[in-house]
Amino acid sequence: MADADDRYDEGMFGMPDFGDHVDNGIFSQILEMDESDDDRDFSAPLVGNFFDQATETFEKMDHAVANKDLGDLSSLGHFLKGSSATLGFTKIRDSCQVIQQYGHKLTVDGAPEPDSEVCLQKIKDALKAVKVDTAELEEMMKKFFG
Template identity: 80%
Template sequence: MPDFGDHVDNTIFSQILEMDESEADRDFSGPLVLNFFDQAIETFQKMEEALAEKDLDTLSGLGHFLKGSSATLGFNKIRDSCQVIQQYGHQLTVDGSTEPDENVCLQKITDALKAVKVDTKELDKAMKKFFEVTE
């Protein structure tokens, strides 16, 4: 398995790969992982819309949703950015203390969304290479 660096928890990702009947086919893990990236792109679009509307509740829910999916696959950097989005959507800092300034929350979410998009694009490219997907 290639080294995905701090993008991926290799223990969790290895467990996903073990569900394949064959390493040659990757019939289970390939579609599961690659569909995640489609789901992430759709979720980012919804996040952009919620940001434009300053809808912190929706942002928190979307962050929670994508955090869970990314954590299940072992995608650490995506999970961590989504945690930030979820927390600030609830007007909480990452350590759980209250952040009463909505503008601070929106800025933290904006920054996290920018970071997670970059991390997702990098990991998507690495996973397509791993699963030998040509575009």
């Protein structure tokens, strides 16, 4: 399999193929708001701010997990899901959806999950995954933006 640095979708502003981390259609719309491909004065700070926001949100989620605060976890998942969806960061969005749902004591399909411990474990698993996915995507974005 090709390294992410070697894969390019030439139809998307010479954008690398971020795999299933990014919806290229959405992300390319963000890039279109830049004045030029050489000057990413709109998209680069937006993406950078997202990763700062994600780090802060993960810290709050860790605290909420320690306190077994499902309601707070649901709110934080919803918040980060919206930000990631806006940028087209699909893997982050999907994990945040899991956190949001189980915080509401619902499965990802919307069925009730009355066992708080099951919900908390599903959230812990999703939080672990989203942190890894976020770190991977942040590295890819740093390479993309230079």
